[in-house]
Amino acid sequence: MVKKIMGKTVAETIRDISKKHIEKNKGVIMGQCLSAVGWVQNTVPAQKKGIIEFPMTDVAGAGFAVGAAVGGRKPIFILRFQSFLWLNASPLINNAAKSKEIFGYSAPVFIRAIASEGISSGPIHTNCYHSPFAHMPGLPICAPMTPKEYKKIWQFFKKSDLPLLVSEHRRSYKEKKEFIDDINKNSKVTLFLISAVRFQSLEIKNKLKKLGITADIFHLLWLKPFNIKKKYIDSLKKTKKAIVIDSTYEICGISEHIAYKLMNKVKGTKVINLGMKDRSPGCSVKFINGTPSSNEVCKKVSKLINNK
Numbered sequence: 001m002v003k004k005i006m007g008k009t010v011a012e013t014i015r016d017i018s019k020k021h022i023e024k025n026k027g028v029i030m031g032q033c034l035s036a037v038g039w040v041q042n043t044v045p046a047q048k049k050g051i052i053e054f055p056m057t058d059v060a061g062a063g064f065a066v067g068a069a070v071g072g073r074k075p076i077f078i079l080r081f082q083s084f085l086w087l088n089a090s091p092l093i094n095n096a097a098k099s100k101e102i103f104g105y106s107a108p109v110f111i112r113a114i115a116s117e118g119i120s121s122g123p124i125h126t127n128c129y130h131s132p133f134a135h136m137p138g139l140p141i142c143a144p145m146t147p148k149e150y151k152k153i154w155q156f157f158k159k160s161d162l163p164l165l166v167s168e169h170r171r172s173y174k175e176k177k178e179f180i181d182d183i184n185k186n187s188k189v190t191l192f193l194i195s196a197v198r199f200q201s202l203e204i205k206n207k208l209k210k211l212g213i214t215a216d217i218f219h220l221l222w223l224k225p226f227n228i229k230k231k232y233i234d235s236l237k238k239t240k241k242a243i244v245i246d247s248t249y250e251i252c253g254i255s256e257h258i259a260y261k262l263m264n265k266v267k268g269t270k271v272i273n274l275g276m277k278d279r280s281p282g283c284s285v286k287f288i289n290g291t292p293s294s295n296e297v298c299k300k301v302s303k304l305i306n307n308k
Contacts, residue, residue, distance in 0.1 A: 011173035013147040014043040014112075017154050018076055022050030030065050031078030031112075032056060040078060040114075041173045062088035066096045069109040069163070081125040082113045082167070085133065096163040097138035106161035110154075115169045115195065115247065117290030119283050126281040126290065128195055128246070130167040131253035134224045141224040141254075143167040143195045146178045149221050167223070169247065171196040171291075179219040183235060187216040189301050190235045192262075194220045194255060195247035196291045203294040208301060215301070223254050228265050236266040241304050243272055247291040250275035274300050 008016070021027035022045070030052045034044050044051070054061045061084075065077035079085060085092075096107040115128040130141050140162060144150045157164045179198060182205065189208075193201055198219050208215050216235040220226070236242055242262060246255035255273035263271040274292050281289040292300075 007176055008147055009174050009176050010145070010147055010150060011042045013150050014173075015039075015045055017150070018043070019045040019047075021074075021076065022047075025074065027076065028052055028068060028073050029076045029078065030054065030068065031061060031080065032058075033080060034078060040080060041170060043112075043173065044078070058084065059087045062091040062096075065109050065111075066091045066107050069096060069107040070099070070105060074108050074110065074157075076110045076112060078112045078114070080114055081121075082115045082127060082129045083125050085113050085129045089133075092163065092165075093133065093136040093139065097136045099138075100161065101138055107163060108157065108161050109163045110157050111163060111165045113165060113167055115167065117196075117247070117281070117288075119285060119288060121281070122283045123280050123287075127276065128167055128169070128248035130165060130223060131246075131248055131255075133165055134254055134257070139163055139165055139224070140222075141165045141167060142222050143169075144221060145169065145172045145175070145195065145198050145219075147176065148178050153221070167195065169196045171199055175199070181219060181231065182215075182217040183231065184214050184216060187214045187235065187239050188241070188305055189213065190216045190218070190232075190239045190242035191297075191301075192218050192220055192232075192242065192244040192258065194223065194245065197245045197247055197297070200291075200294045200297070204297050207294055207298045211298065211302060213301060213305065220258075223258075226254075226258055226261065228261065232262065233266055236262060236269045236271070240269050241271075242269065243274055243297070243300055243304060245273070245292055245297060246275045248275055249278060251278055270304070272300075272304060 065075045068075040099107045142153045244255040244259045259271040259273045
């Protein structure tokens with residue numbers, strides 16, 4: 001269910017948070033091409049103070065950001081495409097994530113990793129890559145899609161001394177919506193939505209309704225740690241069937257892990273997952289591979305309910 005909030009967009013919220021971090025906390029924003037192409041979708045304040053733009057080295061940025069974190073600056077490190085996580089992985093997971101536990105000092109860096117999809121993104125820059133990084137201890141992961149959620153995870157980061165991987169999606173930046181979990185007495189299936197698929201929640205609900213299917217729909221913000229709430233348990237006991245849907249690959253990912261945890265928690269339930277197909281996306285329509293569509297979700301739900 002969606003509740004309209006007549007306030008600031010996600011992009012405006014991020015920009016305001018960033019500006020205040022620079023002005024009040026002596027914070028710093030680091031990354032490539034920050035001032036180009038609309039200041040990262042208008043999420044970065046258009047100023048010189050507190051902005052450090054890196055050369056196009058691709059692999060060196062995380063090292064600078066982690067160093068700044070160790071030095072107490074609590075940097076916001078921006079990766080304009082989540083594919084750059086691969087190139088910057090080593091300092092993030094081998095130093096920032098491990099430093100507190102292994103070395104006794106903290107490296108709190110706020111990692112803004114931005115997902116995109118569609119024919120304009122192509123085979124390299126398409127996808128969310130939050131799943132592989134969930135394997136590393138010391139690195140919480142979240143996927144905020146609304147202004148309120150972004151404020152919430154920023155408050156967490158401010159109070160924490162851990163790094164934080166923020167899995168953003170370009171689809172969210174112009175949105176002002178806040179999502180509310182949708183729970184119904186006679187639901188036949190439970191849906192757990194992650195990342196950009198959440199923007200299709202109302203469409204999915206209405207299409208399922210036409211098929212005579214009522215669903216409980218939950219919006220997931222925190223991916224790691226993933227805490228199983230009582231309302232999740234109550235819904236699963238009622239429906240006995242669920243799908244965890246994410247904007248990244250279906251196999252070997254967070255959605256599969258969450259599905260396993262839920263199914264293991266509530267015995268007698270069947271919980272499956274849905275995500276991107278196991279193939280590379282491309283720059284033409286026939287190679288599109290991204291967030292599952294509402295039709296794909298409804299087809300999966302029907303198949304699950306009918307046990308086909």
